Amino acid sequence: MPKWLKTILKILAVLVGVIVLITLSLTLYITFNKKKVLALVNQELNKNLNGTITIGDMQPSFFQGFPNVSLTLKNVLVRDKRWPEHHHTLLDAKNFNVGVNTAALLRGAISVNHIDISNAAIDLYTDSTGYSNTDLFKKKNKPKDKSNDNSSSSAEFGKISLNNVSFALNNQKKNKLFAFDINNLEGKMTYPDSGWHADLQLKVQAQSLAFNTDNGAFIKGEFIAGRLIAGYNEDTKKISVVSDALSIGNDQFAINAIFKTGGKPVNFDIRVAANQILWKHAASLLAANITQTLNKFNLAKPIAVKAQIAGSFGGGDPLLNVTGNVVNNTVTTPGGVINNCSFTGVFTNNYQNGKGLNDENSAIKLYHLTGKYNNLPFSIDTGSIINLHKPIAVGNIKSSFPISNLNGLAGDDIAKFGAGTASLQLHYKADIIDFRLKKPVVSGDINIKDASFTYVPRNLALTHTSLSMRFAGNDLILSNIKLQSGHSSLTMEGRVSNFLNFYYDAPEKVLLTWQVHSPQIHLAEFLGFLSAKKHVSKVVHKRTSNNIIDQLGDVLDKGNAVMHIQIDRLFYKNFLATNAHAELVTVSDGILIKDMGVQHAGGSLELNGRLIQGDNLNRFNINTTVNRVNVRDFFRSFDNFGLSGITYQNLKGFLSATAHISGGITDNGNLVPRSIKGVANVKLSNAELLDYSPLVSVGRFAFPFRNMKDIVIPSLNAKFDIHGDKIIINPMQINSSVINADVAGTYALSRGTNIAFDVPLRNPKNDEGITDKDELQQRRFKGLVLHLVAKDDENGKIKIGWNHDHK
Structure with a gap:
């Protein structure tokens, strides 16, 4: 005993x-x-x-x-x-x-x-x-001779x-304290041949049931009432205690306990079961430190629980095994609320035999867990929390749901989702800190099909989108990606090396490498990338996703991407390019453009530069090379580069140029007036200047018998310095079919035009048979030369007159 x-x-x-x-x-x-x-x-x-x-x-x-x-x-x-x-x-x-x-x-x-x-x-x-x-x-005296002991009657x-x-x-x-206040106990003892039998009716208040006082007491302050049947078997040396309906607090329990008295110390094995008990009631029956932890969680409806407490009165913590069945319940956790939740949960403090009965060897296992988290259905075949001293969560999670269900989880500052479905199958492992998953490491796949959504930080709307994401080691692999926005469509493959290493601690180091191909792109549908990223709000939303969605938003906000792009046809307003290729790198303040090249207007364009994004205004700084493009198509594609005095209608021929320019561009993709600065070197060949009003005016004044509306220019080299609304024309020679001229000065987009023309009266047609360049150069200024100037008046109208400043 x-x-x-x-x-x-x-x-x-x-x-x-x-x-x-x-x-x-x-x-x-x-x-x-x-x-x-x-x-x-x-x-x-x-x-x-x-x-x-x-x-x-x-x-x-x-x-x-x-x-x-x-x-x-x-x-x-x-x-x-x-x-x-x-x-x-x-x-x-x-x-x-x-x-x-x-x-x-x-x-x-x-x-x-x-x-x-x-x-x-x-x-x-x-x-x-x-x-x-x-x-x-x-007793102090020596043991008596048992043969003469007549007092052995029990x-x-x-x-x-x-x-x-x-x-x-x-x-x-042994750090044990069992204390009870017995209000009333009524019992009847009988003595069968095997030992004794007791039928007890009791009402007791538990003050302490501490198997280890360092961990606190169970059922402290709770009243225990009901009928107990106890018995002792002399052959097995066991005491059994049974109750079918023992009230502990406000709940009914079935008790079945065995005490093995045959050796020292006495061992016990206590089994407790409750068919219906509220989570809060069950938590209140445990030690204070456990109750405090469990009260951070809650289940709305009663659950069925079975528990085993087994050990020795000789000392040490007892073995604890607890099993609970949850069916269609609402579970509240520090990380959020899970609805329609069902699972079988098991707790043990003997996860691996031989490693002690303690928190380090404790585990919680959840089997067949299903539920909805923020309207997202999911299932976990087996989830575990191992080592409650430094808890680690591991498991496999599956889910399939309409992608619109993500709206409640992501909030309005990251994305807005419409049609489509998402499915995932992941294995996860994470530390648990303050009852939340910390830095989960995942492997597995996420698939999205036929989705439509708007990426809010870039105001980018996409439809008919599909993608596959695979977490492999520390890398993130993206494949089978199909995006459509309006008339644009893309296929993409991507990879982030060391994704999981950077995701939590250094999101600014996340670098996504993309391979992008498109049969056609309409840039106007991607103007959201011109605007500065709308940073994810740091205000805590009503969503309960804790760190997962907020961290994702932080990564999208700070992370960068390298895009290797190949586009068959590229449209922007009047601009059409073919065989476009580029490397774009997103950085914290904008986009780097590397090795961009397109086929356009019968020629090609090459460009390198940087787009610096700001609020409503974006700055660009580019170096570009234009190789023999049709000048008319080129000017028309770029809206005449903001010029009003000369347009694509005035031009024919082929243009080659190099330029280093900077300027501003709005979020709508329009050039900011008077913002362009830089240098442009231009070469025209086989060109024609059609109905260019300044020269037509000069012709009326000085060459009334020549056709100034159609001037053929075999070749022209020019250098322009651009300063906002002023274009400085460096001295250049114009050799044409109608007139030769030396031109220099300033062309103003608003006020301040002052262009000097030195025009020889000699008709170039008289020299058509001369092929020697030196001789042609000597003949250019033979005869009378008109020194003219084009200036704008107070109304901005350009007037032609004599250049009295010429020396």
């Missing part, structure tokens, strides 16, 4: 022995000589004890209940010899009433009809060295009644 149970039985046996000594023959004598008898009894009881037993008063009754004898003891104190040191009284009973079967006594047996104890305290105390106040029962008890009795088993060496 457990030591504490043996101790209680010893106490009862001693007190019953007192009754045996004083009942039959001394009842009347005690009545009239109570004081003297009490002194003799106390003296006799204390002869062989390592402590003291004192009885304050006794009231025998021989004739009441005859032929049985009853005796009431008052103010019974049982203390060991070291009580002055620890002050733990083994027994302090104000009332102790015993009824003894007289006929059994005459047969040499002790049969107690009833024991009634009230207003009492039982305190079984063991200090940190292993000393116990129950040692008072150890006592049998009938009815037991306890009222207002406190019981404590306080073992400081």
